[in-house]
Amino acid sequence: MKYDLAVTIDKASGFCFGVVYAIEMAEDILDQEAYLYCLGDIVHNDEEVKRLTDKGLRIIEHEQLALLHDEKVLIRAHGEAPSTYELALKNNLTLIDASCPVVLKLQNRIKNSHDDNEQILIFGKHGHAEVIGLQGQTDGKAIVFQDLEELDAMELPSKFTLYSQTTKSTDKFYHIKEQLLSRGYEVKANDTICRQVSSRYEDLEKFVTNYDKIIFVSGKKSSNGKVLYDVCKKYNPNSYFISNVEELDLSWFNPMDRVGICGATSTPMWLMEQVKSRLLAY
Numbered sequence: 001m002k003y004d005l006a007v008t009i010d011k012a013s014g015f016c017f018g019v020v021y022a023i024e025m026a027e028d029i030l031d032q033e034a035y036l037y038c039l040g041d042i043v044h045n046d047e048e049v050k051r052l053t054d055k056g057l058r059i060i061e062h063e064q065l066a067l068l069h070d071e072k073v074l075i076r077a078h079g080e081a082p083s084t085y086e087l088a089l090k091n092n093l094t095l096i097d098a099s100c101p102v103v104l105k106l107q108n109r110i111k112n113s114h115d116d117n118e119q120i121l122i123f124g125k126h127g128h129a130e131v132i133g134l135q136g137q138t139d140g141k142a143i144v145f146q147d148l149e150e151l152d153a154m155e156l157p158s159k160f161t162l163y164s165q166t167t168k169s170t171d172k173f174y175h176i177k178e179q180l181l182s183r184g185y186e187v188k189a190n191d192t193i194c195r196q197v198s199s200r201y202e203d204l205e206k207f208v209t210n211y212d213k214i215i216f217v218s219g220k221k222s223s224n225g226k227v228l229y230d231v232c233k234k235y236n237p238n239s240y241f242i243s244n245v246e247e248l249d250l251s252w253f254n255p256m257d258r259v260g261i262c263g264a265t266s267t268p269m270w271l272m273e274q275v276k277s278r279l280l281a282y
Helices: 017-032 046-054 082-090 101-115 129-136 148-152 170-182 195-208 223-235 269-281
Strands: 006-009 036-039 057-060 072-075 094-097 120-123 143-145 159-164 186-189 213-217 239-242 258-263
Touching: 006 269, 017 036, 017 046, 017 072, 017 094, 017 101, 046 057, 082 094, 082 129, 101 120, 101 129, 101 159, 120 129, 120 170, 143 148, 148 170, 159 170, 170 186, 195 223, 195 258, 213 223, 213 269, 223 239, 223 258, 258 269
Parallel strands: 006 258, 036 057, 036 072, 072 094, 120 143, 120 159, 159 186, 213 239, 213 258
Antiparallel strands: none
């Protein structure tokens, strides 16, 4: 039986400029050289990481970085803590710095706040590469929290400066700010959320309502993917999360369904095209 699905890819989905910049830098070097080290996954998408490791990208963690000498190492869009740059100097490593400009700007603002002896709170995901880099600007003294409940159990100072990981929800950030103000804290809030990412929430709301089914394509490690998928699910309950074409399930569809495909800021367009081709073959 032929399903005759009508399939459309969301034009606003796909890599953000920070990821595009990092991947282009990696590809330019790999066109000239046999390999390049990269500190952590270049992007939170296993399919894209595999495509680049097949070209010679070597993913390493901080433990392995400490053992490297006289090599080139790519810093991905998430940015790094000052200790990474210090280690690079010590080990004579050439850093190819692809830190996203939005992240670098945020790192500088946090460092300045820390230098001014402000107590810093960062709304972000524990253990996330960007957040580790941000906390590093404060010698590890910033308080990182994922939601308000975490702060309930803490003794907070009466006055602090609030920052956010660049890929967090703007609405949630402002809700947290209002809640903290209503509890009597003196809060200096800095909205440092990337507008290219936050505008995707609104774009997705509009996109997903036009289709019978939504296929959201993202790596499982992408925190941005989780947030954007929640947006899809909220505005179109018939939304399905997949990481590759093998995870598609024919039972999700009815003949003649209109299907929309979208993805995270770390989802490559080629992967969404692959999903589209598979759906059109049904």
